[in-house]
Amino acid sequence: MRINESAYDRRRLRQWLGGEARAEGVSRRDLLRLAAAAGVLTTFTAAQPAVAQPARAVADTPAPPSPAPGIVKPVPPELFTIRGTNAETNWPALHGTGYHTPIDRFFVRNHTSTPVLDADDWSLKVWGSGLRGAPGVERAVEFGYRDLRRMPSVTVDAFIECAGNGRSYFTSQQGDPATGTAWTLGAIGSARWRGVPLSHVLRLAGLTRHAVDLQPRGLDDTWVSNGTDLGHVRRPLPLAKALDDVVLAYEMNGEPLPYDHGHPVRVLVPSWVGIANIKWVGDVEVSAEPLYSPWNTDFYRLFGPGHPEGGSAPLAGQTVKSAFEVAAGADFAVGRRHRLTGRSWSGGGGIRRVEVSTDGGTTWRHADLHDRPRASAWSRWSTDWHPTTPGPTTLLARATDTGGRTQPSHTAPNAQGYLFDAVVRHPVTVVA
Structure with missing residues (x-):
């Protein structure tokens, strides 16, 4: 079921303003800021100014360095x-x-x-x-x-x-x-x-x-x-x-x-x-x-230029992404056939198509999909590559889901760094 999170959020904010909602651990100022972002309020009093980008902690703030603090299973560096x-x-x-x-x-x-x-x-x-x-x-x-x-x-x-x-x-x-x-x-x-x-x-x-x-x-x-x-x-x-x-x-x-x-x-x-x-x-x-x-409220919304004043609606569905099962900076022998593999996924539907470039985006070709498109699940893919010229190059993969969304070349920035969906540039080297 597709949830219209923005409309849902506006309705919840109206209920809060009418005294029909509860906010555990969230200040009135924050909720007023969210109400303005959702279009529920159009003005603020001087005592309750809108805050374009709150100065607060981020949910993913790194902890002090440690080999694997608080994790039970082995986490070896090769994995x-x-x-x-x-x-x-x-x-x-x-x-x-x-x-x-x-x-x-x-x-x-x-x-x-x-x-x-x-x-x-x-x-x-x-x-x-x-x-x-x-x-x-x-x-x-x-x-x-x-x-x-x-x-x-x-x-x-x-x-x-x-x-x-x-x-x-x-x-x-x-x-x-x-x-x-x-x-x-x-x-x-x-x-x-x-x-x-x-x-x-x-x-x-x-x-x-x-x-x-x-x-x-x-x-x-x-x-x-x-x-x-x-x-x-x-x-x-x-x-x-x-x-x-x-x-x-x-x-x-x-x-x-x-x-x-x-x-x-x-x-x-x-x-x-x-x-x-x-x-x-x-x-x-x-x-x-x-x-x-x-x-x-404070976390898992989009803040910053290009986003609503006070932040976006709460994040819901994921974006489209692709990744190579290849180490960044890997070496590939010139004149030989190599099988490139990877996976693509989307929160908006199954994966319908994956295109791969081995020359930094100058040319693209379709990869072979190994799994049928399924919502909430990824698809594996592969393609052959026969490099003929030594030197550094960049691998790219971009996916299109069954909802018609294709990975862009650039993701609109946000202060907390959520939902990056641009095509990732994957550097490798062709060696003689």
Whole structure:
């Protein structure tokens, strides 16, 4: 189901202005700023000025240097690049691994540290004003791990991708500064997930027609930014998306979820930015009022020139991207045939076409697609290359999805470096 996030955001802001919304950890000033950006307000009082670009922390702020702080699984350098509390998958490590990203190569995005939780001690609390209950009494229902395993399950092939994936190219390729973790393209992984549709759990909990927002919350440590404890990672979802294809996942590639990827249960929100896919979920608030958190107000919006004053609507769907399974700076022998491989993906539909250039964009040719176009999933591709001239050159790959979106040559910059979708310039050398 396609969610019009901008219209949804405007409606929620109007509800807030009418006293019908709740904003946990979000100031009135921030919500007024968002209201102006959404066109709900046209003027501000002198005491409440609009803020074009807030001076605040970024959700992907790097942590102090450490080999792999807070990550449980091994993260050897041949498979990962460590970035603060995170581990980025090295693309050459995916060559020949098949359609699903092996768990030992799946990227890790942590705000703090991976909690080691016992499934037998875990439970999911579903609560809030959007559930049936006695007048004046807030309903709450708990489900254990075994309860979920006994419910009807679904299996979904889907990628999870950090909204900041590709952030480093804003600076290195376009000269546009962007704050946050300097991901290249390895903050993505695709897996086969198994779990319970969130819609099923909500109905068992007593969902009512008054519900408008849901807010899953993680059980990892609270996140402190610039000395302020912002609480557990949480982000609202519109009810329409939650009832469409969101899954409470407990398996990954046929195995129980590993600790670093959300054990015992995580939220899977196909095609949406990674922050929506809350790991180690401990509760889901179901609200009859619109909800706000720092993760859809201060973070995961587009700020800066070219974007609405006060920021864009909260980020939802992902953009189109492509990556080579080749190390940057790799050498290729002249006069020999080489098989170039890679993967492309989009949050707006399956991949319909991939074009590759081996001469810096002067000429392009179609790559062979090895997977049918599927929403929320990537496609593998390959092409032959027979270089005839020694020297440096640049490989390029650009994808077009089934919605007609093609990767551009340039991405409009934003202060926090989200949703980079331009064709990435991949330098290699042809050697004699």
